[in-house]
Structures are given as structure tokens and as C-alpha cells.
Amino acid sequence: MPQHEPSSLLATVEAVHWMALAFMGTVYALRLWWLFRFGRASDRSAPGNPAQSTALRGGLYSLGNVVMPWAMESTRKPKGLAFYATFVIFHLGVVAGISLAFLSSLDRALVAGPAAAWTLGTALAAAFLVALYRIARRVLRPVLRLISTPDDYFSLAMLTVWFLLGVCAQAHVAGAARFAGDAYLIAFLLATSFFLVYVPFSKISHYLYYPFTRYWIGRTLGHRGSYPYSRS
């Protein structure tokens, strides 16, 4: 529990965001239960090409795909590689924001030091810039406009604001924006709470499904012998 001495408003906000976390965990558990209520399709066909791959190999390779931009053509070509870089920055920003939110309420000193402050602050600032780019991309590219739902826009906008608030909150925690009191941190934690409550209902919950979808497609294609990728 928090070791610093927060104002009563900040203490309330901190408690709320822990509750939001619990709420998110509960809804996630329900969503996983919902997903796993659908039956598993097992492949009755004989392994396609065991010399090339197996279900297990395909599944594991597929899980590792996220750190292998050279694997897929879509992330290997220059344009895709650039997008992959923005993906990395964006998600590091998410990790930084979540770390800031929870570590600041557990032990503010952990995120107040210059090393942590610069690391988290830079990650959040870079993610904020990437998020702006992503908004522009989604709004300007006809393909993305066509496939985007209101949730897609809102989730991205919400994260953009959250990254910005994160930069300000980090500056405050590191002692750089004292004039605003706890306002930045309170705003950031409230945004985090909203974020935690909203994500299980939005596309952001993709990271919950991600390990499963990747593993399943890898297993399916690995059994057939066509995964890992092959080209010359």
C-alpha cells in the first residue's frame, strides 16, 4: 500500500485506481472464461510435414513473432519496419504509464529518481508522439478510416491523452512541476482508472487475447508444416 503521504484527494484517487484494476481483472477473467467456453478444434489430419515443423514449434515460434520483425513481410519491408518501430515505442509507453501509475502509489521514491524519471518520462513522451502519428494515420488513410470503429478512435485518443498526462505526472513526481500540486498525478491516476475500466470492453483488450490467438494460429500452421515462415 502507499508509503508516501498523499493528500486525501490523491489517497482517494489512488484507492479508486486500485479498485479499477480489480474491476479490470474481474472483467478480463470473465472474458477469458467466455473465450474458453468455445470448444477447441483439434486437427485430425496427420502432421503435414514433420520434417519442417510441428504444432508445438509453430506455436512457440508464433509467440516469439512479436520480437522478430524480420519474420513477417509486413514488418520486414521498410514501411512495415517503421510501423513496427512505432509499435514498440507505443507499447513501451503503455508499460511506462502503467508502471508510473502503480509504482507512484506504492512507493513514489521508486519513480522519483532521475534515472526512473528520465526513462519513464522519455518513454511516455515518445509514445505520445507516436500516438499523435497514429491518430493522423487512422484519420488520413482511407483504408484505416474504412475499417475503424468509434472504439478504435476513442481508444487511441484516450491513450494519447493518457500518455500526455503521464509525462506531466512523471515530471511532477520527479519534482519538476510543483506549482500544480498533485493535480497532474490525480488527473493521470483518474485517467488510468478510466482506462482500466474501459479497456476490457474495447479493442485494447487485444493484449488479453494476443497470446492465445498467436499460439493457436502457430499451432494450426505448425501442424501443417507451414510455420515458421519459409522463403528464399
Next chain:
Amino acid sequence: MSESQKSYKVRKLEELLRNKKLPRQVVGSLVGCIHCGMCHESCHYALSSPDDPRMTPSYKADQIRKLFKRYRDWTGRVFPWWVGAHTPLTDEDLERLKDIAFGTCTNCRRCTFNCPMGVDTATLNRLMRGLLTSVGVMPEGVRVVSKDQWEIGNQMGVLKEDFLDTLEWMSEELAEELGHDRAAIPVDKQGSKVVYAINPREAKYDPRTIKSAALIFYAAGESWTMASEGWDQTNFGLFSGDDQLGGAAGRRVFDKVAELGGERLVISECGHGYRSTRCEAPNWAGVTVPFVMESSVMTMLRYIKEGRIKVDKTKNSARVTYHDSCNLARSCGFYEEPRELLRLVTTDFQEMHPNRTENYCCTGGGGAMSMSEYAPRRLKSGRVKADQIAATGAKIVVTSCHNCVDGLGDVIKHYKLDCQVKQLVDLVAEALVLDEPKPAEEAPQVAVTAAAGAAAQRDGRSLTGRRILVVDDEEDARTFLSMVLEDAGASIFQAADGAEAIRVALKERPDLITLDLSMPGKDGIETFTELRRTPQIAQIQVCIITGHPEFRKLIYDRPVAPPEGYMNKPVKAEDLVANVRRILELEKRRA
């Protein structure tokens, strides 16, 4: 219009989706898309239509995703607009979905391999097709082919007697070439180790591949047979999304192999046939197959490696490249063996790029060749493939798939590429060396070329005594067709338009008419209908020869008996003679 006014078909589709058993792998793909657009440039449709965002894979998959969210995912039920849940209301809406699912995706799975989330868009598109098919919404070509596969037992409606006649004819040709009948095609031979299943296209349009395979089995000393029923290894269930048809068609083949006591089912070169029979049908049919199933490519490769057949690769010295069928490479992991075989039977192999699991679709996948209404879009999407082929400088594009043969053939013609398409079986047969003397020859070792080249030589005067009417408004085409058929021994009559064709047919009563479709005045479709409706000439065999594959549907839609043959321009001399012979031969046998 409100939801309460949904059409009957929409309500039915909704009921089907609500009750459908969806595996969690598919549900994962339904909920896993983040609309990042990374798959966009992996799709040949999207690449060739950069101004049309509807060609992007996620848009296509979103069609079923919207329905799933509406009916099965509670976020879509609570906040439909927010998460993009949506339901069709009218039959027109279903027709629009049909055009997307069948007309803008060949289920090639290339986008699946390029999705960072592991979303299997091709499987989702197949799911959409299956739901539409279940409520009777599908392209006419898919309906016809599925019906034939359900009712006649093969997707091209080849009747049993015609099939057996074709096998007998091929056996006779082999006997003629070899001077003995030991290479005759065995039918329903109990206890054979290998049962060979083929694509009906082989029996219907180009039986030379059956003969090539028979020659190879004979040369290898294989104990093999073909089945008189349950021989169709293709499966339209894969394309229509109908798992029931998929299971039934698969079971037919499996049961026949079991009945014949076969140890191994060898599947002739066909991407979707191999995938559906070898990999999907056991799942659709819910059976575990007790015998080995392999592609004929594996069989031929094994024969060479085991020294059961000898090949001379210098027989195939033209530059070849290899096109990976999507179904073989991406869905079955089958891409190294064809290359290994190709290197053994050809001298100049040039890799196509990208290849293997990254290869682009031939444009004919997903049943696209049977949906002529989408042909213009399909051919437009072929630009990507055409560029790939052109970059290799190859004179022959080799593929292990019958669908790809047709798809690539159209691409080559449309983009005016200077090459032709062959299958591995053709090249192996060309390179085959038989350790036996040919009749009336003393040479100890004679190369027997059983495919196109030899066919052309042997076909020499094979149409002697036949009377053929060539109908084409283009003089060059008429002259070429007439010359080839005349060289093969036929007596030729010519007509430059439909009216003249009817007149000459009534006067001369030819055995066969080759008919162009696109002609001024009375066009080929009208002419064909009139021919069939005029009792004196209704029985004349007709082979359509056209430069417009998209007209195929129109001709088969006529309420008259279909033509006996169908060829796309440009036609090769040997193919023309072989097809005309096939039609006349089958007609003779029937008579």
C-alpha cells in the same frame, strides 16, 4: 428499415450464426483484430487496386466480425455502434456480402501470415461464405459445381460412363505408344497398394495428365488402381464454406480407398484437392483416416530417389519457374518437395520471388475460376502475379495445382506473357526414360514423352475422316484453327458469323463445331442456343473457343445442353487437337 423487418434469409443466417459451433481458434480471430492495417499490402487484390480500400483484408473479415459481434459477443449486443457490430437486413445486403466474400478474396491466407495478431482472415472469409451458402446466397458457378459434387459425385459432373471411357481411351493411347497393354489403367483393382485420385478437370478437359501418371506408375512397377467412383480428390466444400459437403466429398474418397484395400491414397497435383482431402476432410468428416495420403509429387520424387523410375533432365531444358499454390504452401507446408523434384527433371530452374509461404495467389484460388462474374476483378488482381512471373524470365511456369494452371493461364494471356503453364507430372513424363524397346525399334533405351510434345506428334492425322466446322469472325483465328485441324486430318468448313454457321451446319452436318463467342451480329451464345434448338443439328458436338473467360457463365446458363468442350484463347495446336479428339472419342464411345 428496422430489425423486425429482416428478410427471411437474414433471419435464417442469424439463427445459424447464433447456433454455430465455433472453435475458439476462430473466435480468437474474430475478436483479435486491432484494425492496424498491417495486412493491407499482403493482399493481391489490395495491391492491384490501391484506390479501393474495400480490398483490404480486414475489411473483408470485418463483414463476419460485425455479425459475430452483433449476435455472439456481448460488447456488440450492448454497444453495437461503438464496437462496429452490425447486421444485414435485406437480401440485397446479403448479395453485397456475397460479392465481398466470394468476389474479393481467394482465401489464399497470405494476409494471415502477415497479421501481427495472428488473425486468420482467410478462415473468417470461409466462415462468411459458409453462412451465405447455407441460406442459398452464392455465385451461380459455386451453386452449380456444389450441386454436381453432391449429386454426381464430382465437381464437374463427369458421368461414370464418360469417366471410364476416358480411362479406357488413355489406356489405348498408352498401348499404342508402348506397343503393349501392360500400362493400361487399372480400375477398381482390389488390394492395390496405391489408389490414385484425380481432379475432374483432368477427365473432362485434359486427360493427358492421367496418361502421364499412368505411364509413371507403370514405369515404377507400382501396384495401383483408380476407382470408378469416389475418385474426385477436389472438394468444393473448401471454397463454398460448406463443411457438410466437405465431409461428404472426403468420406466418398476415404470409403472407396478402404473398400479397395488401398494402403496409400495418391492425390494428383491439385492444391485445393490436396489440402481438402489430406488436411481438412478428416476434420469435416470427423474421421481419422487409416491410410497414408500423399501428393503425387511426393510419389514421383520417391520413385526417382528409390531408383524406381529413371529421368533425363536434359529433356526439359527450357527455363522454368515454380509457382507455389497457396493451399499447398501456406496451408499444407508443401513447398520443398516440388522444388526438389523440379531440379531432378529440369536443367534451368529459376526461383520466383517472393515464394513458398510468401508467394502470391495465382488469382484462381478459392473457387474463383468458377465465378465468371468476378473475372474482370480477378484478372486485375493478377498484375502482381504477372510481374512476379515476368521477372523470372521463365518460359514455363510449373505449378502443382490444377486451379493454378487455369488461374495462371488467364494471367499469362491477359498480361501477354511469353510463357506457358505446366504441371510436374508433365515434366516428369517428358523426362521419363523407359528401359524397354518401343515397338518395331531396337534401341535399348527409349525416352518416352507422354505429354504434350508426344501427343502432338502422335496426334498427327488422328482426325482423319472427321468433318469440322470452324466458326470465328477473326480471319487469323479461323485460319489457324482450320490449319491445325486440317493438318490433323479433318475436313474443314468455315463460317465467319453465327448466321453462316447455322447455314453451313444444316448443309454439311459436321461432326463438331468450334465456336467463337464474341462475334458481330448473331454472337456465339445466340448461335449456340439456336444450334441446340434446331433438331437437325442439335446433336452436333460443340467446342467453345473464346478469348473471354467471363462468358463461360453465360453459355452454361442457357437452358440447353451444355457444350461438349470449352477452351480459352489463345489455344495451342496440340491442345486443340487433343480436345477435339477427346470430344469426338467420347461421342463415338457413347454412340
